[in-house]
Amino acid sequence: MKPTSSYDIIVVGSGPAGQKAAIQGAKAGKRVALIEQEQGIGGNCVYRGTIPSKTLRESAVQFERMKRSSEVFEGGLRLDVPLASLLLRLDEVIKAHESYMANQLTRNGVTYRHGRAKLLSPHDVQLEAVDGACQTLKAETIVLATGSRPRSIPDIPIDHEHILDSDSILSMIYLPRSLAVLGGGVIACEYAAMFALLGVEVTIIDKAERPLSFLDKEIVELFQHSLQRQGGRFYSRHTVKEVAWDGVSSVVAQLANGMVVKSEKMLVALGRQPNVEELNLEAAGLSLDETGWLPVNEYGQTAVPHIYAAGDLLGPPSLASRAMEQGRRAVSHALGLPVGEAVNQIPIGIYTIPEIASIGLDEEQAATRYRGPIVGRARFTEIAKGQITGSCDGLLKLIADPSGERLLGVQIVGEDATELIHLGQMALQNGATIDRFIDTIFSFPTFAEAYRVAALDILGQRRKRQGTVQAA
Ligand SMILES: Cc1cc2nc3c(=O)[nH]c(=O)nc-3n(C[C@H](O)[C@H](O)[C@H](O)COP(=O)(O)OP(=O)(O)OC[C@H]3O[C@@H](n4cnc5c(N)ncnc54)[C@H](O)[C@@H]3O)c2cc1C
Numbered sequence: 001m002k003p004t005s006s007y008d009i010i011v012v013g014s015g016p017a018g019q020k021a022a023i024q025g026a027k028a029g030k031r032v033a034l035i036e037q038e039q040g041i042g043g044n045c046v047y048r049g050t051i052p053s054k055t056l057r058e059s060a061v062q063f064e065r066m067k068r069s070s071e072v073f074e075g076g077l078r079l080d081v082p083l084a085s086l087l088l089r090l091d092e093v094i095k096a097h098e099s100y101m102a103n104q105l106t107r108n109g110v111t112y113r114h115g116r117a118k119l120l121s122p123h124d125v126q127l128e129a130v131d132g133a134c135q136t137l138k139a140e141t142i143v144l145a146t147g148s149r150p151r152s153i154p155d156i157p158i159d160h161e162h163i164l165d166s167d168s169i170l171s172m173i174y175l176p177r178s179l180a181v182l183g184g185g186v187i188a189c190e191y192a193a194m195f196a197l198l199g200v201e202v203t204i205i206d207k208a209e210r211p212l213s214f215l216d217k218e219i220v221e222l223f224q225h226s227l228q229r230q231g232g233r234f235y236s237r238h239t240v241k242e243v244a245w246d247g248v249s250s251v252v253a254q255l256a257n258g259m260v261v262k263s264e265k266m267l268v269a270l271g272r273q274p275n276v277e278e279l280n281l282e283a284a285g286l287s288l289d290e291t292g293w294l295p296v297n298e299y300g301q302t303a304v305p306h307i308y309a310a311g312d313l314l315g316p317p318s319l320a321s322r323a324m325e326q327g328r329r330a331v332s333h334a335l336g337l338p339v340g341e342a343v344n345q346i347p348i349g350i351y352t353i354p355e356i357a358s359i360g361l362d363e364e365q366a367a368t369r370y371r372g373p374i375v376g377r378a379r380f381t382e383i384a385k386g387q388i389t390g391s392c393d394g395l396l397k398l399i400a401d402p403s404g405e406r407l408l409g410v411q412i413v414g415e416d417a418t419e420l421i422h423l424g425q426m427a428l429q430n431g432a433t434i435d436r437f438i439d440t441i442f443s444f445p446t447f448a449e450a451y452r453v454a455a456l457d458i459l460g461q462r463r464k465r466q467g468t469v470q471a472a
Helices: 016-027 050-068 090-107 186-197 217-229 320-334 363-369 384-389 417-429 434-439 449-471
Strands: 002-012 032-036 111-114 116-119 124-128 134-144 148-150 163-165 178-182 201-205 233-235 240-245 251-255 260-263 265-268 272-274 307-309 348-350 356-360 374-379 395-400 407-413
Touching: 002 016, 002 124, 002 320, 016 032, 016 090, 016 134, 016 320, 032 134, 050 090, 050 186, 134 320, 178 186, 178 251, 178 260, 186 201, 186 217, 186 265, 186 348, 201 260, 217 233, 217 356, 217 363, 217 395, 217 407, 251 265, 307 320, 348 417, 356 417, 363 395, 363 407, 374 449, 395 434, 395 449, 407 417, 417 449, 434 449
Parallel strands: 002 032, 002 134, 032 111, 134 307, 163 265, 178 201, 178 265, 201 233
Antiparallel strands: 116 124, 124 134, 148 272, 240 251, 251 260, 348 356, 356 407, 374 395, 395 407
């Protein structure tokens, strides 16, 4: 056993949450140790989540753009295309990301420790190196940022060859002819959209009435239409009774209503669970709550005040941007630095095809809080950029209060939605009025023009409403 090392802050996990926590501590002049069990720095985000999935998505989107120009380019995707050839840039992207992150940690003086962390007491962490050697690290503050992994479902035998989860889906050697996707959440819909666009016959099976049920209904409907046009199917309100590989060529899913869905591969995306088993939470007096996640206050403080937690470990929504902010916020609070506003204006960006993005209230939420909110719409078919690019599956909705003056939310589906949303986010954060979008001159042609078109739609409805009131 090596002698004990002492730090001001120990951060466990080097994903977006852990990295930002460590950098924040180091920038404040503290001695910080960052512990990571995997070979590389970056967490799920880099190796199994955001970066690999978005690299495949980029290939699918490029393929789709070429298809839109089918009068110029002939041919389609080969049926036996190796998946690796659609992920050619992945190694390059990961290397660039790794080197940027490693430099950032070194530059800021964060001590990187490779190994598995386990709590021994509220201030002591055991670091077990790859060769089995153990050392105790001590700290005033501990930040747990160990992330999450696909939720395991007892009755679904994931073999990572035929029945896969989001950690193994990209290990498929070839694009399958057909893919059944269990679940209607973000990961399920993103992969369903990508594979459908690449010519795979995709069937989503979910117990909910519609996929992405936490989002604006009209926005999701446009995504569903687009998926259907690519040949994708959505079996709503279906539960799966049994799943098995038939030993020859198909994964067979028996649904509760007697239906049988056969596919070459299956992606199981039925939620996530926190990575806590190795942490030995009890040794520090911590436990998960009844929802199965680690409870914290608005600063990320657990029941033991000097132990903080951040990122996916805290449960949905699982977003890298949210994880980073939580990591930064936790350490700022621990050090008595200003933490800034509560994290209530984080945009949701979903990389389906087309993309979906959301900030603030959606139409349904606004209707439950206000009597008669006004909704302005701009369809991408009305926008020159939409017509030029041929990406007409798009809709931007501005949600305004009943006076039609105050912006309450922005909901977008369509190309570049995850970029466009930031304009709405800035407007919301700065209390911009609907008229502000009308007075703003946008470059032409851009998708951003949709903001002005939707605002003009609200103006028209507002005038009508005022006219009705005056007439009455
Ligand atoms: C398929 C997929 C696509 C996604 N796409 C997006 C996207 O487009 N945009 C977006 O914002 N988010 C996306 N996400 C979510 C995003 O990846 C997560 O929100 C983010 O990675 C969470 O960061 P984190 O730091 O909490 O955890 P993680 O990134 O999971 O990192 C946790 C780290 O802790 C380490 N660890 C765990 N236990 C220990 C231990 N005992 N000792 C030492 N180290 C330990 C793990 O090895 C891991 O490296 C996606 C996720 C998936 C699965």
